Amino acid sequence: MSDILELLVSAASSGCIYGLVALSYLVMIRPTGIINFAVGEWAAVGLFAAFFLLTNRWLPLPYALALIAAVAFTGLIGWGTQRIAVRPLVEKGAPILGPILALLGMLAIFRESISLIFGPDPHNLPAPFGLRQVSLGPFAGTPRDFFIIGCTAAVFVGVWLFFERTVWGKAFEAVALNRKAAALMGINLRRVTVAAFVGGAAIAGFAGVLYSLTAPRDFLMGLPLAVQGFSALVVGGVGRVEGAILGGMILALAEQLTARYADQIGIPSGMSLGVPFLLMIVFLLARPTGLLRPKEAAA
Amino acid sequence: MTSVISRRLFGACAAAAVLAAGAAAAQDTIKIGVITDKTGTAKFYAEPVTEGSMLAAKIINAAGGVLGKKIELLIEDDQNKPDVSATVARKLVDAGVVFILSNTSTTATQQQQTVSLETKTPQLTPSNSGETLTTQIDNPYFFQTGPLFxxxxxxxxxxxxxxxxxxxxxxxxxxxxxxxxxxxxxxxxxxxxxxxxxxxxxxxxxxxxxxxxxxxxxxxxxxxxxxxxxxxxxxxxxxxxxxxxxxxxxxxxxxxxxxxxxxxxxxxxxxxxxxxAYDREKPEVKAFEEQFQKEYGRPAFNLNAYGYDGVRLIADAIKRAGSLDKEKIRAAMQATKDFPATIGAKGMKYTFPPGKRTGFDPEGVVxxxxxxxxxxxxxxxxxx
Known part of the structure; x- marks a missing residue:
């Protein structure tokens, strides 16, 4: 029994990271329809920015400040990416595939730039936590796990409130529902796109920082993270913010439960590597909208 | 008529090619190709190996080189990608190297063998440990001195x-x-x-x-x-x-x-x-570490010594071959016997037993x- 409670904490913290990456995709897809696979590289930008801010010899920042500054910097990178790879194409009337491919090109630029600046060695983000297991009620995990879960919860609550309670959030939804009508109603499409990319990048950057708390990471960290996040998005659905975290949690649980228990029912545990893809295939076939549908569609 | 001209033209080209080849043969350096990973996932072990190789070349050159010529290392980055690795191996062969030193990962080295086998260029990996390197392809030009798994x-x-x-x-x-x-x-x-x-x-x-x-x-x-x-x-x-x-x-x-x-x-x-495969108490290691510290201004560690031994082994084979003929160098490398190693347990020596192309002493792991x-x-x- 204690094993499963331990596993739940570990899966929840992994699920939070996947969920944040899924949320980053979602924030951009909803208003623009653009799937941005560079989110993994943005996560790497966030992590390496945090690493630099924490460990540089000129002006090392205090921990919380460094994390906030790194996330803000990634948001800025998101703005720049949007300005270079999305806006010119959209304004020239390119089909949606145009920016998606341009963003794939940006992905390679980010990855190689990080490799050039920081070298290819894995970098250990300093963290003010020990590795000893601590208990929170019946649940046991490392302080890192609980930190990741707490931070993710805060981000999701914040984004949920943004969509549900602010005019800006309503504008996002309006654009998602009907781009043309929203524009006619006086919603500035360009501003919504900018906000989506800045927000998406900041969330991805934060996911990268949390991801690196689990182990040292190198410049190649983006792709596996982008794939996991995308799987979580497919499972949870692009319609609602809650879908992203739900998808992340389901994915991480499925992964870790198979790694732990699958061989007891005769499935080799190596199969857990295929779980994200299996889940993605199942959902694409059976429920392509994901678990949670947009409210209007559900109503 | 045209055929005569084209034949003459061909003749002239062939003569030029022979002249060029002659010039290459009369080069005053011995070119050794080094394949390393400067940018990919294997960098963190490939680059230290290459540092050791560069040190060995410098020391050998300072002592007069080999066969009266200086060793010149042509270093290529393969990003630890097998396809790129084979391409740079070919580039090195075209540049006239007499030996390829593979300091990258086992999988990349495996792919380079297609080139060394085809172009009959001797190749050595000083650090790779995969058993499959000498078992999957019967390549008489390939040698391995890393400690097998x-x-x-x-x-x-x-x-x-x-x-x-x-x-x-x-x-x-x-x-x-x-x-x-x-x-x-x-x-x-x-x-x-x-x-x-x-x-x-x-x-x-x-x-x-x-x-x-x-x-x-x-x-x-x-x-x-x-x-x-x-x-x-x-x-x-x-x-x-x-x-x-x-x-x-x-x-x-x-x-x-x-x-x-x-x-x-x-x-x-x-x-x-x-x-x-490293023992800091060995006299060979102490001497190596001293030279490394002098050259790079920081202490050496095990990986540096693999690359150091690699270039020393190649220089020794060229010296015994007495020429820059790749076939003679290959035969000399195969005949390597009791060559004192920096790597390995106390007293370890490299030997390629007849018919075998793995030269690490089975008793040399620590x-x-x-x-x-x-x-x-x-x-x-x-x-x-």
Whole structure:
């Protein structure tokens, strides 16, 4: 029994990271329809920015400040990416595939730039936590796990409130529902796109920082993270913010439960590597909208 | 008429080509190609090996070179990508190298063999340990002096013989090399009558190794043999091990002897034993470390010595061949016998037994203890 409670904490913290990456995709897809696979590289930008801010010899920042500054910097990178790879194409009337491919090109630029600046060695983000297991009620995990879960919860609550309670959030939804009508109603499409990319990048950057708390990471960290996040998005659905975290949690649980228990029912545990893809295939076939549908569609 | 002209033209071109070849043959340096990884996943072990190679070339040149000529290293980056690796191997052959030194990963080196075999260019890897390098392709031009995985596992088993382990766990990652090490380790363990009761894989990019380590904990093995090669994923393994309060002894492959682990997994590795091929008490190592410190202004470590030995072996073969003919150099390399090694246990020498192209002495692997976040003393040597 204690094993499963331990596993739940570990899966929840992994699920939070996947969920944040899924949320980053979602924030951009909803208003623009653009799937941005560079989110993994943005996560790497966030992590390496945090690493630099924490460990540089000129002006090392205090921990919380460094994390906030790194996330803000990634948001800025998101703005720049949007300005270079999305806006010119959209304004020239390119089909949606145009920016998606341009963003794939940006992905390679980010990855190689990080490799050039920081070298290819894995970098250990300093963290003010020990590795000893601590208990929170019946649940046991490392302080890192609980930190990741707490931070993710805060981000999701914040984004949920943004969509549900602010005019800006309503504008996002309006654009998602009907781009043309929203524009006619006086919603500035360009501003919504900018906000989506800045927000998406900041969330991805934060996911990268949390991801690196689990182990040292190198410049190649983006792709596996982008794939996991995308799987979580497919499972949870692009319609609602809650879908992203739900998808992340389901994915991480499925992964870790198979790694732990699958061989007891005769499935080799190596199969857990295929779980994200299996889940993605199942959902694409059976429920392509994901678990949670947009409210209007559900109503 | 046209055919006469074209024949003459061809003749002229051929003559020019012969002249050019003559000029190349009369070069005043001996070109040795070095394939390393400057930008990819193998960089953290390939580049230190190459530093050692550069030092050896410098020392040999300072002492007058080989056959009265200076050694010139042509260094190429393969990004640890097998296809790129084969391409740069071809580029080096075209540039006129007489030998290729492969300091990159086992999988990339394997791909370069297609080029060395086809162009009949001798090739040596001083650091790769994959057994498959000399078993999958029958390439008489390829030589390997890295400590084979089977030697590694047999040495670990010899070290633990007194403990008589019967049931152990095997831990690796899903990289190609990690899988290769695990297969070799498993074969060695089973041959010795040790049962692998649980075999776990941490996948690239994973966020936790807790489920895998819970399984290991539940299976309660007598020891954990570690065969993974991906840094972050192995750090996850060590973290989960500590998080779950485990005490089972860990025995690591020589991948853990890469010093980067000491900082990546700081405070997590003390008390672990690892396979290595380096003994700082050896006089050869002391002399090498002194020269390295002088050249680079920082202390040397095991990986530097592999590349150092590689260039020394090649220079020795060229010297004995007495010419820059690639076939003669190949034959000389194959005839290498009792060449004193910097790498390996005390007194180790490189020899290619007749018909074999692996030159590392099976008794040359050592087991070292990690103490205070540093590679500590040698606690065992050899397979006996």
């Amino acid at each position: 089977s030697y590694q596992i047999n040495t670990l088993l010899a070290y633990t013989r007194a403990k008589q382990f019967k049931r152990v766990a095997l831990m690796t990652d899903n990289s190609e090399l990690g899988q290769l090490v695990a297969r070799s380790f498993k074969a060695g363990l089973e041959k010795a009558g040790v049962q692998v009761i649980v075999e776990e894989v941490v996948q690239r990019g994973a966020t936790s190794a807790v489920p895998q380590m819970q399984k290991v904990r539940a299976a309660n093995p007598e020891a954990i043999f570690q065969a993974g090669v991906l840094g972050p994923e192995m750090v996850l393994f060590f973290r989960a091990y500590h998080q779950l309060g485990m005490k089972t002894p860990i025995l690591g492959s020589y991948n853990l002897s890469i010093p980067l682990y000491l900082t990546m997994a700081k405070d997590l590795m003390d008390g672990i034993v690892i396979v290595d 087991v070292r203890l990690i103490e205070n976040n540093a590679h500590g003393r040698v606690v065992h040597a050899g397979q006996k």
